[in-house]
Amino acid sequence: MAALPVTLATPATWPLALATFLVRGGVILILLPIVVLPTTVGLGNVIGPTLTVIAFGSVPAQVIVAGGAVGVIALAWLVVGGWLAAALEAEGSRIVARDEVVAALGSTRMSPVDAAATSSRSVAARVLVARLIACVPLALVVALGSIRLVFVTYRELTSPIDVGTPIVLRVLRGSPEVVVAVIVAWTFAEIVGAVAARRITLADARVGQALAGGLSVVVREPLSSLARFVIPTVVLLVILVPAAVAASSTWEAVGSVLGDTSEPVPLVLTVVAFVGLWAVGLVLVAVVCAWRAAIWTVAEVGRKGTFGGSTDRRPGHWRLAVSSATLWLGRSLGRSRRRGEP
Numbered sequence: 001m002a003a004l005p006v007t008l009a010t011p012a013t014w015p016l017a018l019a020t021f022l023v024r025g026g027v028i029l030i031l032l033p034i035v036v037l038p039t040t041v042g043l044g045n046v047i048g049p050t051l052t053v054i055a056f057g058s059v060p061a062q063v064i065v066a067g068g069a070v071g072v073i074a075l076a077w078l079v080v081g082g083w084l085a086a087a088l089e090a091e092g093s094r095i096v097a098r099d100e101v102v103a104a105l106g107s108t109r110m111s112p113v114d115a116a117a118t119s120s121r122s123v124a125a126r127v128l129v130a131r132l133i134a135c136v137p138l139a140l141v142v143a144l145g146s147i148r149l150v151f152v153t154y155r156e157l158t159s160p161i162d163v164g165t166p167i168v169l170r171v172l173r174g175s176p177e178v179v180v181a182v183i184v185a186w187t188f189a190e191i192v193g194a195v196a197a198r199r200i201t202l203a204d205a206r207v208g209q210a211l212a213g214g215l216s217v218v219v220r221e222p223l224s225s226l227a228r229f230v231i232p233t234v235v236l237l238v239i240l241v242p243a244a245v246a247a248s249s250t251w252e253a254v255g256s257v258l259g260d261t262s263e264p265v266p267l268v269l270t271v272v273a274f275v276g277l278w279a280v281g282l283v284l285v286a287v288v289c290a291w292r293a294a295i296w297t298v299a300e301v302g303r304k305g306t307f308g309g310s311t312d313r314r315p316g317h318w319r320l321a322v323s324s325a326t327l328w329l330g331r332s333l334g335r336s337r338r339r340g341e342p
Contacts (some may be wrong), residue, residue, distance in 0.1 A: 002101075002298050002302075003096075003291060003294035003295040003297070003298040004291055004294075005101070006096060006099050006101055006102055006294055006298065007096075007287065007290045007291040007294045008287075009099065009101075010095055010096060010099060010290075010294075012095055013092045013095050013096060013290040013293070013294065014283075014286040014287055014289075014290045015286060016088045016089075016091055016092040016095075016290070017088075017092055017286055017289035017290035017292070017293050018282065018285060018286035018289055018290075019084075019085075019088050020085045020088045020089050020092070020289065020293070021285065021286075021289045023081045023082075023084055023085040023088075024081070024082075024085050026285075026289075029240060029244070030282070030285075032244065033244040033245070033247040033248035033251060034247065034248065034251045078132075079128075082128045082131065082132070083124055083125065083128050084124075085128075086123075086124040086125070086127035086128040086131065086197070087123075087124035087127075089127060089197055089201075089293065090123050090124055090127055090197065090200075090201040092290065092293050092294075092297075093197070093198055093201045093202060093293065093296075093297045094201060094202075096293070096294045096297040096298065097202055097297055097301055102297070102298055102301050102302075103301075105298070105301055105302035123200060123201055123204075126200045126206070126207050126210075127196075127197045127200050127201065129207050130193060130196040130197060130200060130207050130210050130211055130214075131193045131196075131197065133207070133211060134188075134189045134190075134192040134193035134196060134211065134214065135189045135193070137185045137188060137189065138182070138185040138186055138188075138189045140185075141181045141182055141184075141185040142182060142185075145175070145178035145181060145182060148175050148177075148178050149171060149175055149178060152171050152174040152175045153167070153171050155174070156170045156171060156174065187226070187229055187230075188218065190229055191214065191217070191218055191225050191226075191228075191229050192211065192214035192215060192217075192218060193214070194214075194229075194293075194296040195210070195213060195214035195217050195225075195296065195300065196210035196211050196213065196214040197210070197296075198296055198297055198300040199213050199214075199300065202297075202300060202301065224299075228295050228296060228299060232288065232291055232292040232295060233292070235288055235291075236285070236288045236289065236292065239281070239284045239285055239288055240281075240285065243277070243280075243281030243284065243285070244281075246277045246281070247274070247277055247278055247281060250270065250273050250274035250277055250278075251274060253270050253273075253274070254267075254270050254271055254274050257270050
């Protein structure tokens with residue numbers, strides 16, 4: 001709840017969070033309501049002949065070219081898009097950390113001045129590496145779970161029991177353990193990656209140190225870490241689903257009135273309604289995504305270090321935020337009492 005007013009007070013983080021969400025795959029969820037997905041019969045007509053040729057031991061050249069092109073595009077999106085998302089995430093974390101309310105929490109690791117000083121190109125690269133390493137368990141679960149999904153899909157295609165239910169739902173219903181494993185691995189990757197990204201951005205930590213800190217947070221604070229991930233994610237889903245339904249309905253209405261050129265007024269009103277609903281949905285998604293990111297930043301800035309001392313570099317050093325100096329203050333008071341000083 002402390003991150004919510006900070007998010008509303010820093011609208012500069014909204015486009016950064018929205019861009020991060022879109023680059024990391026959210027664009028698929030945004031475009032899904034207006035994209036017509038191919039049916040099972042359509043996929044069979046397109047892919048079936050190629051699979052038949054491959055089954056007989058011959059791999060067409062176009063399959064090799066298409067597979068290579070898909071691999072290059074996926075690698076470019078992973079590296080370039082991941083780096084861009086990491087840079088945007090780091091900048092959003094810095095903006096939240098500089099907020100007066102957040103700075104007043106008194107982080108023992110860094111002051112907002114120090115956080116601004118660590119702005120460099122290497123921060124985005126380290127955040128990207130930390131995020132990718134945190135996603136290794138998720139990649140393993142997806143790779144192993146895909147084998148199970150292939151067997152279930154083949155069974156549903158060859159000998160289906162319930163033909164009235166869409167095949168996607170039948171496959172998910174036939175392999176619930178894969179769904180649970182993917183959700184658990186995804187949650188773990190997001191929590192560890194979020195904490196590691198903040199420690200790299202705000203404390204200039206190395207990748208190994210940041211990941212170790214993320215693991216320690218999961219072990220020491222499992223319930224609070226889970227709450228920081230689940231609550232804003234549920235809110236995001238609550239925003240995405242109605243926005244997707246509204247966008248899909250208005251998009252179908254636009255398609256139905258496009259054929260009637262004699263009445264331009266309904267067409268204009270329908271297009272304006274579609275654009276308006278689309279824009280409102282994007283704004284709401286941006287605010288929720290910024291709130292999700294701010295939660296981890298506020299939690300990391302407000303976390304007290306066990307042996308954290310003052311961030312002052314010399315006597316009389318000026319601080320914009322109050323920092324913890326418990327260890328230094330305790331020793332100073334001890335010396336003062338032994339000397340009889342007030």
